[in-house]
Amino acid sequence: MPSHQFHPSILREYDIRGIIGETLSAADAYAIGRALGTVCRTNGGTTACVGRDGRLSSPELEAATVRGLAECGLAVTRVGLGPTPMLYYAQKARQADVAVMITGSHNPPSHNGFKMMMAGKPFFGPAIASLGTVAAAGVFAEGQGAVEDQPMLAAYVERLLQDWDGGDRPLTVVWDAGNGAAGEAMSLLVDKLPGRHVLLYADIDGTFPNHHPDPTDPQTLDDLIARVRQENADLGVAFDGDGDRIGIVDSSGRILWGDQILQILAEDVLRTHPGATIIADVKASQGLFDEVARMGGTPLMWKTGHSLVKTKMAETGAPLAGEMSGHIFFADKYHGFDDALYAAVRFLGIVARMTEPLTRRAARMPRMINTPELRFDCPDEKKFAVVEAVRAVVKVQGADLSEVDGVRVRTADGWWLLRASNTQAVLVARAEADSAEHLAETCAALEAVVGQALHSAGLPVPGALIPAALLEIHA
Numbered sequence: 122m123p124s125h126q127f128h129p130s131i132l133r134e135y136d137i138r139g140i141i142g143e144t145l146s147a148a149d150a151y152a153i154g155r156a157l158g159t160v161c162r163t164n165g166g167t168t169a170c171v172g173r174d175g176r177l178s179s180p181e182l183e184a185a186t187v188r189g190l191a192e193c194g195l196a197v198t199r200v201g202l203g204p205t206p207m208l209y210y211a212q213k214a215r216q217a218d219v220a221v222m223i224t225g226s227h228n229p230p231s232h233n234g235f236k237m238m239m240a241g242k243p244f245f246g247p248a249i250a251s252l253g254t255v256a257a258a259g260v261f262a263e264g265q266g267a268v269e270d271q272p273m274l275a276a277y278v279e280r281l282l283q284d285w286d287g288g289d290r291p292l293t294v295v296w297d298a299g300n301g302a303a304g305e306a307m308s309l310l311v312d313k314l315p316g317r318h319v320l321l322y323a324d325i326d327g328t329f330p331n332h333h334p335d336p337t338d339p340q341t342l343d344d345l346i347a348r349v350r351q352e353n354a355d356l357g358v359a360f361d362g363d364g365d366r367i368g369i370v371d372s373s374g375r376i377l378w379g380d381q382i383l384q385i386l387a388e389d390v391l392r393t394h395p396g397a398t399i400i401a402d403v404k405a406s407q408g409l410f411d412e413v414a415r416m417g418g419t420p421l422m423w424k425t426g427h428s429l430v431k432t433k434m435a436e437t438g439a440p441l442a443g444e445m446s447g448h449i450f451f452a453d454k455y456h457g458f459d460d461a462l463y464a465a466v467r468f469l470g471i472v473a474r475m476t477e478p479l480t481r482r483a484a485r486m487p488r489m490i491n492t493p494e495l496r497f498d499c500p501d502e503k504k505f506a507v508v509e510a511v512r513a514v515v516k517v518q519g520a521d522l523s524e525v526d527g528v529r530v531r532t533a534d535g536w537w538l539l540r541a542s543n544t545q546a547v548l549v550a551r552a553e554a555d556s557a558e559h560l561a562e563t564c565a566a567l568e569a570v571v572g573q574a575l576h577s578a579g580l581p582v583p584g585a586l587i588p589a590a591l592l593e594i595h596a
Contacts, residue, residue, distance in 0.1 A: 124259030154189020166218025194264015204364025287473030299334030303364030336368025408487030
């Protein structure tokens with residue numbers, strides 16, 4: 122094929138993402154297949170697995186990607202419709218040299234994209250950027266590959282069930298797939314679990330007619346919370362659009378955020394792996410890191426990004442990791458990738474073995490007050506410079522500083538974080554404190570230093586970076 126130029130916005134840090142008909146097309150998918158297949162062949166690979174989610178554009182993109190890979194001479198297995206973790210599982214089960222998931226994750230219906238693995242490891246960062254270079258050069262591996270259909274959904278669900286450890290205690294659980302790619306796997310899974318299970322929006326529908334599939338957005342959990350209360354359920358479980366992120370609500374309808382879910386999972390894992398490293402991203406509560414240490418584990422704060430966390434897990438041998446966004450990674454008994462359905466099986470097993478309700482266990486967690494993730498628009502070409510300017514200021518101030526990912530400053534009463542998003546033209550901030558008064562003070566310190574950095578970079582400074590209404594919630 123001739124050389125191919127991708128829209129400059131689609132090759133991201135962790136994946137490829139674009140808007141169908143605007144920045145992403147079937148021609149792009151074919152070029153991605155050719156470029157990825159060429160890299161695979163250059164590294165001695167011969168096999169590939171490809172899966173897809175339920176978006177309306179996914180069948181066309183999947184077919185084009187498969188064709189591109191096969192024309193590089195690869196033997197391609199089409200593993201079918203399902204969640205992203207099913208594709209990861211297929212790669213492990215079949216030992217494929219390259220794996221590609223066609224998915225738009227939790228993005229709007231008009232979006233789609235690609236998540237990739239190479240040689241059993243995440244394919245991200247400079248590796249993704251290299252696909253643009255290969256496609257632009259137009260020099261691709263050539264060959265006559267083969268294409269085989271081998272749906273993996275049933276085998277994947279059976280693997281999920283292998284680690285159920287909740288005995289026969291019946292739970293009442295409400296599940297919400299949000300019409301995302303996890304729906305069919307969820308339905309098959311609950312048929313084999315003990316207890317009573319109520320399913321919401323299990324049919325896979327790429328228009329997402331009921332709500333946006335993103336459990337980090339509290340509004341998307343409204344239906345789940347209402348049904349949990351109506352059914353007097355023990356808990357509710359939600360998934361994002363491609364099934365690699367989890368949300369949990371307890372029987373009262375209280376949302377457990379990613380670091381709180383991880384805390385409960387860590388307590389269980391540390392019983393069999395005392396002293397083990399537990400990884401959480403830089404946005405997680407200080408309460409989580411303190412609790413992991415109190416429980417005898419070794420807490421490790423790391424960079425945000427599912428590919429970065431998986432890579433760090435492999436490096437450290439950590440049996441468990443998680444992100445505030447709901448990515449949970451198990452290397453204890455499992456393969457070390459983010460799988461929300463597997464995390465749900467392990468979490469439900471813990472709840473089934475508890476001697477107290479989940480609500481009471483959640484109430485015993487350290488009580489910190491924090492903001493949600495705050496996002497400030499900032500041009501891509503300036504966002505990292507702004508963070509560097511903030512870092513310079515707080516170093517002069519002698520702050521207690523973590524530089525793992527951006528700038529995280531610990532105060533006497535809490536902490537604040539500022540980092541540049543790797544996927545969007547925004548700065549990301551978060552703050553936490555032990556009281557509403559101290560949270561307001563922490564946010565004021567964050568606002569002051571960010572405002573100074575924005576002004577120095579010649580960028581407009583909003584009147585209030587942190588909405589007053591946000592702090593009034595805690596007043």
